[in-house]
Amino acid sequence: MQFQLTREQEMVRKMLKDFTDNEVKPLAAEIDETERFPMETVEKMNRYGMMGMIVPKEYGGAGADEISYAITVEELSRACGTTGVICSAHNSLACWPILKYGTEEQKKKYLMPLAKGEKIGAFGLTEPNAGTDAAGQQTIAVLDGEEWVLNGTKIFITNGGAADTYVIFAMTDRSKGVKGISAFILEKGTPGFSIGKKEKKMGIRGSATTELIFENCRIPKENLLGSIGKGFGIAMATLDGGRIGIAAQALGIAQGALDETIKYIQQREQFGKPIGKFQALQFDVADMETKVNAARWMVYNAAWRKSAGLSYGKEAAMAKLFAAETAMAVTTKAVQLHGGYGYTQDYPVERMMRDAKITEIYEGTSEVQRMVISAAVIK
Amino acid sequence: MKIIVCVKQVPDTNEVKIDPVKGTLIRDGVPSILNPDDKNALEEALKLKDQQEDIHVTVITMGPPQADEMLRECLAMGADEAILLSDRAFAGADTWATSNTLAAAVRKIGAYDIIFAGRQAIDGDTAQVGPQLAERLGIPQVSYVQNFQVQGDNIQVQRALEDGYEVIQVKTPVLLTAIKELNHPRYMSIGGIYDAFRSKEVKVWTSLDIQVNKDEVGLEASPTQVKRSFTPEPKGKGIMLKGTTKEMVEQLVINLKQKHVI
Numbered sequence: 001m002q003f004q005l006t007r008e009q010e011m012v013r014k015m016l017k018d019f020t021d022n023e024v025k026p027l028a029a030e031i032d033e034t035e036r037f038p039m040e041t042v043e044k045m046n047r048y049g050m051m052g053m054i055v056p057k058e059y060g061g062a063g064a065d066e067i068s069y070a071i072t073v074e075e076l077s078r079a080c081g082t083t084g085v086i087c088s089a090h091n092s093l094a095c096w097p098i099l100k101y102g103t104e105e106q107k108k109k110y111l112m113p114l115a116k117g118e119k120i121g122a123f124g125l126t127e128p129n130a131g132t133d134a135a136g137q138q139t140i141a142v143l144d145g146e147e148w149v150l151n152g153t154k155i156f157i158t159n160g161g162a163a164d165t166y167v168i169f170a171m172t173d174r175s176k177g178v179k180g181i182s183a184f185i186l187e188k189g190t191p192g193f194s195i196g197k198k199e200k201k202m203g204i205r206g207s208a209t210t211e212l213i214f215e216n217c218r219i220p221k222e223n224l225l226g227s228i229g230k231g232f233g234i235a236m237a238t239l240d241g242g243r244i245g246i247a248a249q250a251l252g253i254a255q256g257a258l259d260e261t262i263k264y265i266q267q268r269e270q271f272g273k274p275i276g277k278f279q280a281l282q283f284d285v286a287d288m289e290t291k292v293n294a295a296r297w298m299v300y301n302a303a304w305r306k307s308a309g310l311s312y313g314k315e316a317a318m319a320k321l322f323a324a325e326t327a328m329a330v331t332t333k334a335v336q337l338h339g340g341y342g343y344t345q346d347y348p349v350e351r352m353m354r355d356a357k358i359t360e361i362y363e364g365t366s367e368v369q370r371m372v373i374s375a376a377v378i379k
Numbered sequence: 380m381k382i383i384v385c386v387k388q389v390p391d392t393n394e395v396k397i398d399p400v401k402g403t404l405i406r407d408g409v410p411s412i413l414n415p416d417d418k419n420a421l422e423e424a425l426k427l428k429d430q431q432e433d434i435h436v437t438v439i440t441m442g443p444p445q446a447d448e449m450l451r452e453c454l455a456m457g458a459d460e461a462i463l464l465s466d467r468a469f470a471g472a473d474t475w476a477t478s479n480t481l482a483a484a485v486r487k488i489g490a491y492d493i494i495f496a497g498r499q500a501i502d503g504d505t506a507q508v509g510p511q512l513a514e515r516l517g518i519p520q521v522s523y524v525q526n527f528q529v530q531g532d533n534i535q536v537q538r539a540l541e542d543g544y545e546v547i548q549v550k551t552p553v554l555l556t557a558i559k560e561l562n563h564p565r566y567m568s569i570g571g572i573y574d575a576f577r578s579k580e581v582k583v584w585t586s587l588d589i590q591v592n593k594d595e596v597g598l599e600a601s602p603t604q605v606k607r608s609f610t611p612e613p614k615g616k617g618i619m620l621k622g623t624t625k626e627m628v629e630q631l632v633i634n635l636k637q638k639h640v641i
Contacts, residue, residue, distance in 0.1 A: 007448075008576050011455060015567040049569035062570035072569070 003297070005067065012068040016075035019048065028080035031206030032351050037162050038206050041083055046117025050076075054091050055099055055115035059107055066303035070248040074299070077252025078259070081355030082206035084252055088245030089158040090114065094121020097167050097238045098185065101226040110165050110185050122163035123242075124154040124212050125235050132368055134169075135178040135232060139214060141170035146221045148184060150214040153196065156362070160210030161195040164188045167238075168212070169231045181231035185223045192217030203354035240313045241306060242363045243320035247299045250323035250359035254292045257327075257334035257352040261285065264338055264347070281337060288330045295323040314376035320359075321369035327356035380431065382424040383485060384438045384458065385496040385509065386417040388449040397608040413449045416497025420557040422564040423527055424495050425457045435459050437488060441469055441480050447581050454575035455567035462488070466585040471598025474503075478511035479600070483591035484584060485516060492551040493534070498523060498558045506556070513554035521547050525560040 005013070023044055031038045045051050054069050055061025064072075069091060077084030098111045113119040130136040139152025150170055157166075166186045173180035186193055196211025226234050262285060265276035275281055302315035331353035335342035342349050360366045390409040398405050413421075421438065428434040438453040440446050441464040450461035464484050472480065485494065494516075496509035506522070513520035525544060526537035534551065537544040539558055567575075586593055594600055618634070620627040635641045 007451070008572055011451065011567065011572045011575070012569060014452075015455070015569070015572065019566050047568070048566055049571070053569045057570070057573075062568070063573055064569055068569070068572075 005071075009065070009068050009071060012064070013071050013075060015048075016072055019044075020075050020079045024076055024083050025079035027206075028082070029345065029348065029351065031080070031082055032203075032355075033205075033345070035200070035205045037208045038083060038086075039162070042086060042120065042162075045083075045087060049117070050087055051090050051117045051120070052095050052115030055095050055111060059099065059115050060112040061095070061115035066244060066307040067300050070244055070251075070299050070303040073245050073248035074252035074255065074296075077249040077355075078256040080206070081249060081253050081352070081358075082204045084249040085158060085204055085207050085246070085358075086120075086162075088242065088249055089123065090121045090163075092242035092245040093123030093158070093238055094163070094165060094167055096241055097123070097183065097225060097234055100237070101183070101230075101234055102185075103222075105222065106185060106225065110187075114165055119164035120159055120162055121165045121167070122157055122159040123238065124157050124160075124166055124168040125239075126154060126156050128153065128155055132365060134235060135181070137169060137171045137181055139168070139170040140174070141172050141182060141184060143172075143221065144218070147218045148221060148224065150184070150186075150192070150217040150219065152214050154212040155196075156199065157210055157212050158207060158362070160208050160212055161198065162208045166212065167225060168214075169235055170214075172228055172231075176229060178232040179229045181235070182228050183225040183231040183234045184219060185225050186217070186219055190217055190219060201358075203351070203356070203358050205354075239363055240316050243316040243369075244299065244302050244306060244312075246359055246363045247295070247302065247316065247319040247323040250320070250327035250356065251292065251295050251299050253352050253356050253359070254288075254295065254323070254327040254330040257331040257349050257356075258285070258288050258292055260347065260349050260352075261288065261334045261337050264341075268339075268341075275337075284333055284337060288333055291326040291330060295319070295326040298322050314373055317364070317369040317372040317376075320364065321366050321373065324356075324359035324366060327359050328353075331356040380427070380434045380493070381491045382427065382434060382436050383488060383491050383494045384417070384421045384424050384436060384453070385481060385494065385512065386421065386438050386440045386449065386453060387414045387497070387500045387502075388412070388440065388442050388446045389414045389500050389502040399608070411445065411449065413452055414497050414500045414502075416499060416501075416557055416559060418497070418564040419559050419561045420495035420497045420555075421453055421456060421458065422562045423524075423555075423557055424493070425565065426562065427529070428457065437462060437491075439481065439484055439488075440464065441472070441477055441484075443470075444583075450581045451572075451575040452567055454579045454581075455571040456565055457568075457571055460579070461581045463581050463583045464585075464589070465583055466587075466596075468586045468593050468597050471601065472596060473601035473603035474505050474507035474511055475602055476596050476598075476600040478508050478515055480589070480591060480596045481508070481512050482515035483589040485512070487584070487589050492553075494518075494552070494554040496554065496556045498556045509554060509556040516552075516554070518552045518554055519549050520554040520556070521549060522556040523558050524555045525558055527555070527561065 049062040053062040053064040057063040073084045073088045095114050114121045141148045141150045168184045172182040192215050194213045196213045199209040268275050298319040302319040305312040334349040388411045391412040396405045424436045436458045437460040438458045439462045499506035523539040524536045525539040528535045535548050620630050
């Protein structure tokens with residue numbers, strides 16, 4: 001057993017640190033404050049191959065392994081949770097299902113522009129009445145001649161509006177329950193497809209989170225992704241992988257808050273000495289460091305298993321559960337150790353605490369992760 | 380068009396420790412980076428490559444085996460080929476011996492149009508290797524290049540001066556040394572990182588691979604003698620004079636007299 005990154009992975013981290021410090025960190029507070037999607041950062045991520053990095057070179061991607069991908073989302077999120085999730089949703093939720101289930105034509109037409117960074121991707125599963133109970137899809141797709149006609153509404157869609165290419169789930173046969181769900185590829189600008197309300201959120205406020213509305217939206221028959229009735233399986237498999245991305249995001253947020261805290265407690269003086277000299281606070285930092293490290297190895301283990309072709313559903317769920325709860329615990333403690341200043345926007349830890357919360361909710365709540373994990377071990 | 384970029388791996392700190400006996404740098408435990416000016420040199424070559432497909436960029440360095448890491452970074456930024464001149468015989472070289480070694484390697488590479496080098500390395504700060512290399516190769520050189528344009532068969536550059544710049548037109552082959560004002564270096568790319576390890580290689584050349592006599596390289600062939608190295612004493616806090624101009628001038632004259640400056 002080896003606990004060592006490859007030279008490629010080390011270099012990805014070095015590159016991402018450099019990129020994040022110079023391009024991502026300076027914008028983090030502003031895009032949070034103004035709820036602005038950082039398109040200029042996305043363009044830079046396109047240029048440097050982060051968007052679509054998991055896609056093999058033959059389809060225009062970088063052919064990166066899953067650990068490099070996790071490192072990328074982690075490093076971006078260290079400074080900005082918003083930027084981390086934009087990258088994660090694009091790679092895990094849009095590129096991956098098309099790569100895994102798409103036909104050769106679909107890969108050429110839709111995956112390649114996503115992998116080359118020419119287009120942004122999104123994934124639409126959640127509906128007002130189908131959250132954790134994703135099988136309760138009310139969006140319907142009916143085959144009419146050579147076209148599918150979609151009707152329904154999706155909510156809480158990451159990269160909504162900003163994205164050009166969407167992987168969408170809809171009922172093609174209500175009578176079959178989950179086996180009646182199918183997946184489709186949609187493009188922005190298709191008549192009948194519009195972007196609805198943009199959510200005002202607690203955290204990751206620069207990330208676009210919107211409704212998607214389908215009103216007699218007609219798409220070509222060949223835009224079905226995978227086979228009819230296989231949509232639910234595609235959605236679940238996609239989310240298994242997406243959890244590695246979100247776990248990496250949570251890990252990055254936690255590391256960012258820890259870095260800020262270590263810096264702060266060595267500068268802030270009370271009672272005539274830096275507060276970092278007090279053992280109670282040192283022990284807090286020790287606990288934070290321990291949790292972050294545990295989360296990191298869980299994330300990398302899940303990523304490694306995915307790259308190695310091993311089963312990773314349970315590991316991804318455990319990594320996501322643990323990293324998300326770590327992010328929440330570490331950012332909360334970070335605010336505490338910053339005292340009153342931590343509660344203000346003068347320091348980034350309050351933003352990190354708000355950003356951390358979503359990692360316990362999206363791509364499967366912590367409760368869902370516990371369902372996945374327990375189902376894998378109690379048989 | 381063939382471009383050669385001379386690069387150097389340097390310690391990433393201003394507080395490098397110096398071996399008190401040998402007078403050379405202690406590199407252990409200090410992270411190493413691509414010398415900043417060399418990054419500008421590479422960027423200018425890569426900018427040309429962005430514009431024209433037929434441009435081939437070779438990066439070359441002389442250094443220990445660990446310099447492989449820096450060369451991979453150059454490849455990950457977009458260079459096509461990397462050459463590492465590494466041999467115990469090269470160790471301890473001053474600029475004279477280094478430029479001699481580099482010149483032999485450049486001759487082995489063969490035809491080229493432009494050699495870019497950084498102005499100077501942050502560890503030695505001599506700014507000599509680039510110019511010496513041009514002299515040894517017998518080609519024109521322009522140092523302190525802050526702007527670069529290809530105009531047909533000619534190259535027009537701006538050479539920075541303390542109080543302005545010169546515009547110089549040169550023909551290839553030519554050696555140019557880059558300063559940081561020349562451009563903003565790009566980052567490595569994710570795809571580039573994978574290429575750097577999977578589809579590109581770092582060629583290692585020893586003294587046997589290039590046409591150079593062993594007595595013309597390394598410490599033995601270096602005329603530079605390091606007499607002594609020291610860390611400069613930090614300057615003390617300055618004194619701020621207060622009062623009217625007349626009072627401050629009077630006080631200043633007193634202080635300068637006390638220190639026997641005037």
